[in-house]
Amino acid sequence: MAKIVLDKLTExxxxxxxxxxxxQHGNEWARVVPAAWFQVxxxxxxxxxxxxxxxxxxxxxxxxxxxxxFDVVLHLYSSEKKHRVRLLSGVPDNQAVIDTLVPLWPxxxxxxxxxxxxxxxxxxxHPDLRRILMYPEFQGYPLRKDYPKEKRxxxxxxxPGSV
Amino acid sequence: xxxxxxxxxxxxxxxxxxxxxxxxxxFVTACCGMEFMALWxxxxxxxxxxxxxxxxxxxxxxxxxxxxxxTERQAPVLRRIYDQMCEPKWVIAFGVCASTxxxxxxxxxxxxxxxxxxxxxxxxxxxxxxxxxxxxxxxLQDRIQRGxxxxxxxxxxxxxxxxxxxxxxxxxxxxx
Numbered sequence: 001m002a003k004i005v006l007d008k009l010t011e012x013x014x015x016x017x018x019x020x021x022x023x024q025h026g027n028e029w030a031r032v033v034p035a036a037w038f039q040v041x042x043x044x045x046x047x048x049x050x051x052x053x054x055x056x057x058x059x060x061x062x063x064x065x066x067x068x069x070f071d072v073v074l075h076l077y078s079s080e081k082k083h084r085v086r087l088l089s090g091v092p093d094n095q096a097v098i099d100t101l102v103p104l105w106p107x108x109x110x111x112x113x114x115x116x117x118x119x120x121x122x123x124x125x126h127p128d129l130r131r132i133l134m135y136p137e138f139q140g141y142p143l144r145k146d147y148p149k150e151k152r153x154x155x156x157x158x159x160p161g162s163v
Numbered sequence: 164x165x166x167x168x169x170x171x172x173x174x175x176x177x178x179x180x181x182x183x184x185x186x187x188x189x190f191v192t193a194c195c196g197m198e199f200m201a202l203w204x205x206x207x208x209x210x211x212x213x214x215x216x217x218x219x220x221x222x223x224x225x226x227x228x229x230x231x232x233x234t235e236r237q238a239p240v241l242r243r244i245y246d247q248m249c250e251p252k253w254v255i256a257f258g259v260c261a262s263t264x265x266x267x268x269x270x271x272x273x274x275x276x277x278x279x280x281x282x283x284x285x286x287x288x289x290x291x292x293x294x295x296x297x298x299x300x301x302x303l304q305d306r307i308q309r310g311x312x313x314x315x316x317x318x319x320x321x322x323x324x325x326x327x328x329x330x331x332x333x334x335x336x337x338x339x
Contacts, residue, residue, distance in 0.1 A: 133271075134236070135235070135236045142270040147270065149269070149270075151270060152235070153235065154235055154238065154273070154278070155235055155236065155238050155239055156238045156239055156242055156278075156279045158278050158279065159277065159278060159279060159281065
């Protein structure tokens with residue numbers, strides 16, 4: 001359905017920016033390099049034939065053995081054209097940085113803070129990149145695959161005798 | 164009649180009065196609260212036990228009911244509310260999350276409210292039936308009648324440590 005989006009993308013951007021596109025079960029997706037993340041998102045939002053104006057979701061996936069390790073995933077929907085598209089970008093472990101989308105959609109603010117809180121991906125240019133769910137004293141990023149699953153970081157000292 | 168006879172009878176009378184005039188503080192954080200509300204409704208009617216009146220100020224209540232999941236981030240809040248309650252005070256952990264952490268075994272959920280506050284009665288279930296909560300209330304009334312309870316004074320006598328000083332100090336260092 002949103003094949004036109006992918007066609008427009010590959011037409012407008014260089015193959016070095018758009019690494020891969022795909023369509024499965026009616027869901028279109030494109031994988032871009034982190035350097036083109038902001039420009040591609042801006043193009044998708046502003047192009048008159050695409051008008052992907054609604055920011056649906058932004059999250060992150062940890063694909064631990066793979067390199068680049070993290071996938072930042074952006075879901076967009078066009079309330080006008082009624083099509084949606086998924087944008088992915090792989091960021092490496094040693095350079096887990098990607099551009100913020102807050103200038104395009106102010107609602108991206110808390111989503112990016114959550115991705116930072118849970119995965120440690122930093123969003124360049126974010127106005128207020130703090131933890132959003134965990135407490136400031138928390139060390140590490142709990143949804144990373146290498147975070148120990150039994151690890152606890154209590155704020156209060158446990159009562160004597162508790163397990 | 165020896166004097167001890169009168170003083171023990173007086174304690175019995177005071178405990179009898181206490182167990183039928185519990186003022187509860189509902190610390191409701193999760194879905195267990197929906198089942199907990201049925202307690203006040205006419206069908207289960209906790210008013211029959213003299214415990215129907217929730218005080219939403221810890222300073223005016225003597226029964227803390229922890230209803231729902233307690234996260235590590237909430238632990239200092241729960242602890243502070245417990246410390247603000249006046250003696251004598253009791254705690255019921257309502258549901259498996261408040262009792263043991265339940266099926267949450269992860270980085271964010273505290274494995275039971277008894278990690279930071281002393282609990283008198285545990286109510287298992289996900290969520291528990293209102294009958295279980297009434298049963299827990301009756302068990303607690305028995306404890307109160309016997310003069311038992313995890314008040315800070317009693318804890319200090321039994322185990323020899325001061326609960327608030329030991330627990331309220333944060334142990335983690337600040338930093339992102």
